[in-house]
Amino acid sequence: MNDLQEMKQLAFELEEDPDKVLPYINIDKGSIEALPEYLNHRGFKHVALIADQHTWKAAGKKIATILEQGGYEVAPVQITPNTNGQVLADEPSIVQVLVETPPRVDVLLAIGSGTIHDITRFCSSKMGAPFISVPTAASVDGFTSKGAPLILRGFKQTIQTVSPIAVFADIDILKEAPLEMTAAGFGDMIAKMTSLLDWKISHWVNDEPYNETAANLTRRSLYNCVDHVNEIAKADEEGIRILIKALIESGLVMLLLDFSRPASGGEHHLSHYWEMDLLKKGAPQVLHGAKVGVATAILIQLYQFYAEDESVFGAHTPRIAEEISRLPDYVDVLDWLQLTGGAQVPSDLGIDSALVHESLNKAFTIRDRCTGLYLINQAKTEDLSISWRSDHEL
Numbered sequence: 001m002n003d004l005q006e007m008k009q010l011a012f013e014l015e016e017d018p019d020k021v022l023p024y025i026n027i028d029k030g031s032i033e034a035l036p037e038y039l040n041h042r043g044f045k046h047v048a049l050i051a052d053q054h055t056w057k058a059a060g061k062k063i064a065t066i067l068e069q070g071g072y073e074v075a076p077v078q079i080t081p082n083t084n085g086q087v088l089a090d091e092p093s094i095v096q097v098l099v100e101t102p103p104r105v106d107v108l109l110a111i112g113s114g115t116i117h118d119i120t121r122f123c124s125s126k127m128g129a130p131f132i133s134v135p136t137a138a139s140v141d142g143f144t145s146k147g148a149p150l151i152l153r154g155f156k157q158t159i160q161t162v163s164p165i166a167v168f169a170d171i172d173i174l175k176e177a178p179l180e181m182t183a184a185g186f187g188d189m190i191a192k193m194t195s196l197l198d199w200k201i202s203h204w205v206n207d208e209p210y211n212e213t214a215a216n217l218t219r220r221s222l223y224n225c226v227d228h229v230n231e232i233a234k235a236d237e238e239g240i241r242i243l244i245k246a247l248i249e250s251g252l253v254m255l256l257l258d259f260s261r262p263a264s265g266g267e268h269h270l271s272h273y274w275e276m277d278l279l280k281k282g283a284p285q286v287l288h289g290a291k292v293g294v295a296t297a298i299l300i301q302l303y304q305f306y307a308e309d310e311s312v313f314g315a316h317t318p319r320i321a322e323e324i325s326r327l328p329d330y331v332d333v334l335d336w337l338q339l340t341g342g343a344q345v346p347s348d349l350g351i352d353s354a355l356v357h358e359s360l361n362k363a364f365t366i367r368d369r370c371t372g373l374y375l376i377n378q379a380k381t382e383d384l385s386i387s388w389r390s391d392h393e394l
């Protein structure tokens with residue numbers, strides 16, 4: 001990965017040893033073919049492949065063949081879906097992986113999207129065996145993270161676990177992922193528009209530590225995706241390569257900082273609020289990136305409305321207004337989301353406008369984190385949805 005050099009620079013700046021903190025990264029066509037050599041180099045013999053029925057077909061089977069031919073002992077674990085036909089990072093999935101993974105295993109391979117990774121990273125940390133990330137869709141920026149968002153007794157909570165020792169992102173596999181997953185990955189990148197802004201706002205208003213190098217790296221990954229939205233929409237080789245690289249870079253920046261600030265702001269809080277509601281209702285879950293992409297367009301609209309409001313941003317209003325004016329218009333964001341075939345508005349995701357309005361007024365309480373959304377809620381006594389709502393129908 002060309003830009004790993006820049007990640008190393010950021011590591012040095014943060015006084016971290018890049019060789020200890022950063023995983024080995026291989027983004028390429030056919031990168032899974034290089035797995036046996038890597039495992040050999042690390043001295044691993046016994047490998048557990050953690051997948052679900054879809055990702056087993058998409059990649060797991062082929063990886064099993066490659067590794068068996070290379071003389072490795074392979075233990076496949078196919079996680080069973082729930083009654084909605086979905087695999088969740090919850091107790092049944094975790095227990096299945098812990099029960100079915102042989103005790104002598106040297107390394108676990110997470111073969112799948114974000115959920116499979118979260119289950120695997122938790123089990124990996126509990127079993128004391130490292131894990132390798134093999135994403136099957138460019139759908140999320142969390143592959144390299146340490147935090148595992150798990151659903152425990154019906155509530156989502158993020159448990160600190162371990163990050164992967166290596167990432168093998170195979171373009172041939174990622175290209176074949178369902179288009180809605182690629183669109184979700186684009187949504188998770190678009191979210192950096194408001195999360196980077198929220199980080200800066202918090203830095204100015206709340207004196208929160210801010211790292212210019214980290215912000216710039218994340219911003220560059222974001223706009224590289226925007227500049228290549230047509231290629232990403234086609235899911236061609238170049239588009240997929242750009243998107244997965246951006247997602248991994250965003251993840252590595254968070255890993256190095258050891259917090260998610262550059263990549264998670266008010267838009268993630270809105271998405272989280274919606275997710276909790278779906279969980280309460282037992283409704284099928286919606287892709288993370290699809291939710292945050294939609295939430296980003298909403299938040300940009302909200303921020304543009306309050307940009308010059310001194311009752312919200314006080315003495316910081318001029319510079320915050322200037323930052324907000326640099327954001328693309330929310331209509332452009334909706335166009336990009338549409339181009340990739342992703343959801344544009346909450347109703348596309350089965351999220352009704354009542355929940356959206358509630359989240360605009362309550363989602364800021366989810367985390368003790370200063371964002372534009374938090375400041376607007378603090379300053380305003382009226383219902384945000386009413387003052388903000390314009391001609392664009394939620």
Ligand SMILES: [Zn+2]
Pocket residue numbers: 141188191263264268288292
């Ligand atoms: Zn995200």
